[in-house]
Amino acid sequence: MQAPLTDMRSSRQSARDTASLRWPGDAQSRVPAWIYSDPEIFAREMQVFHHGPTWNLVAAECELPVAGSWKRSSIADKSVLVTRDQNGEIHVMENRCTHRGIALCWKHRGQSRSIVCPYHNWTFDLKGALKGVPFEHGTKGAGGMPESFDKAQHGLRKLAVTVRGAAVWASFSDNPPAFEDYVGPVLPVMDRITTNRRPKLLGTSRQVIDCNWKLWMENARDGYHATLLHTFLPAFGLLQPDTPMGQITPHEGHVITGQYLPVRDKTAADPTAAARPAGSRFLLNDMDVVTTAHDEFGDNQNIGFQLFPGAMYRQHLNIPSYRQIIPRGPRRTEVQWTIFGDESDDEEMTLLRLKQANLVGPAGFVLVEDSEVLAKIQASVESYPESVQVTEMGGSDAGKTQRLVAENGIRAFYTYYRAAMGL
Numbered sequence: 179m180q181a182p183l184t185d186m187r188s189s190r191q192s193a194r195d196t197a198s199l200r201w202p203g204d205a206q207s208r209v210p211a212w213i214y215s216d217p218e219i220f221a222r223e224m225q226v227f228h229h230g231p232t233w234n235l236v237a238a239e240c241e242l243p244v245a246g247s248w249k250r251s252s253i254a255d256k257s258v259l260v261t262r263d264q265n266g267e268i269h270v271m272e273n274r275c276t277h278r279g280i281a282l283c284w285k286h287r288g289q290s291r292s293i294v295c296p297y298h299n300w301t302f303d304l305k306g307a308l309k310g311v312p313f314e315h316g317t318k319g320a321g322g323m324p325e326s327f328d329k330a331q332h333g334l335r336k337l338a339v340t341v342r343g344a345a346v347w348a349s350f351s352d353n354p355p356a357f358e359d360y361v362g363p364v365l366p367v368m369d370r371i372t373t374n375r376r377p378k379l380l381g382t383s384r385q386v387i388d389c390n391w392k393l394w395m396e397n398a399r400d401g402y403h404a405t406l407l408h409t410f411l412p413a414f415g416l417l418q419p420d421t422p423m424g425q426i427t428p429h430e431g432h433v434i435t436g437q438y439l440p441v442r443d444k445t446a447a448d449p450t451a452a453a454r455p456a457g458s459r460f461l462l463n464d465m466d467v468v469t470t471a472h473d474e475f476g477d478n479q480n481i482g483f484q485l486f487p488g489a490m491y492r493q494h495l496n497i498p499s500y501r502q503i504i505p506r507g508p509r510r511t512e513v514q515w516t517i518f519g520d521e522s523d524d525e526e527m528t529l530l531r532l533k534q535a536n537l538v539g540p541a542g543f544v545l546v547e548d549s550e551v552l553a554k555i556q557a558s559v560e561s562y563p564e565s566v567q568v569t570e571m572g573g574s575d576a577g578k579t580q581r582l583v584a585e586n587g588i589r590a591f592y593t594y595y596r597a598a599m600g601l
């Protein structure tokens with residue numbers, strides 16, 4: 179006789195609890211598929227990382243240009259508000275009314291002097307203090323809140339905040355590590371973004387991908403797929419398998435990547451010819467997208483970083499961007515791009531940056547392919563949770579590398595991840 183459905187479910191559950199939740203061997207170059215869909219693993223990740231003692235990207239500072247600017251943001255599933263008060267100071271607080279819990283702010287960004295809850299109009303200032311309660315003293319002298327009600331006790335819950343590297347970082351922890359200690363060797367790369375520069379917002383985009391957040395983080399650490407999946411890049415000489423690419427995996431799961439800017443002779447008939455594979459005949463109507471790259475940092479390098487658990491800074495040609503990788507569930511991830519230029523840009527430079535920005539983002543020449551691939555991996559890992567992935571390109575260590583064709587960054591991710599998760 180066939181077992182009842184409930185029995186079948188529970189026996190499958192116990193099989194998962196015992197055998198499959200063990201990491202395969204001790205090799206850091208193996209990744210079990212169940213980590214991408216298991217709901218308990220996901221819940222633990224949120225507790226340990228995103229809601230724990232980590233620093234999370236919530237905004238580029240240029241998204242809050244003037245006093246009164248605010249942005250609705252997220253740290254994983256928790257909605258937060260980022261504000262710039264009348265003194266120019268930046269705050270991050272829960273986007274949750276302290277009266278009945280409704281999300282206070284429903285729009286992406288704006289500018290105002292205060293935050294008014296849509297439900298019963300409790301009013302908070304931009305520091306999160308509760309300033310006004312309608313009918314606090316009742317109607318016609320009767321009712322209202324009790325004498326003991328103290329507005330000072332009902333402000334919005336505030337998060338720890340640091341502004342650095344042209345970005346706003348926040349932590350849910352009451353006792354987060356010092357920001358400088360947390361980011362460690364990433365700090366000079368962050369400071370490079372603002373050295374002699376004043377970032378100016380050029381645009382934002384957002385996309386929801388049907389994949390686990392770790393798949394996105396891995397993809398961004400795996401440079402060599404870009405020479406194979408993204409045919410646009412080698413076709414126009416933007417990336418080759420032997421492109422010099424440094425990758426440093428400092429600590430706490432972070433990674434720093436560096437790559438030299440492609441140098442072009444724009445006066446040549448086909449400025450990309452020397453860097454392109456022989457026989458490549460692809461052409462664009464407007465070659466500016468790939469032929470022009472200013473060395474605006476004066477070191478001929480595009481340097482970026484990924485900060486655990488969900489932040490990334492990357493510069494493609496002249497398009498610096500921050501990306502927030504926001505888990506929306508075990509199999510759903512939202513990616514938000516913030517692209518910026520510099521206050522000193524003239525119109526020509528702004529136009530160039532916007533053209534180059536066609537490389538990145540949900541509908542760009544390049545990254546559109548990642549979304550497709552990641553969703554396909556997710557479907558596969560869910561069907562085969564007992565399967566194991568191999569990340570052995572370039573060896574099995576998780577240290578720094580000078581090669582693009584390497585999976586050191588992924589191995590470093592899981593070395594840190596396993597230790598923090600106790601897996």
Ligand code: FES
Pocket residue numbers: 275276277278279280295296297298299300
């Ligand atoms: S829920 Fe916000 S004022 Fe009532």
Ligand SMILES: [Fe+2]
Pocket residue numbers: 397403404407408544545548
């Ligand atoms: Fe990619």
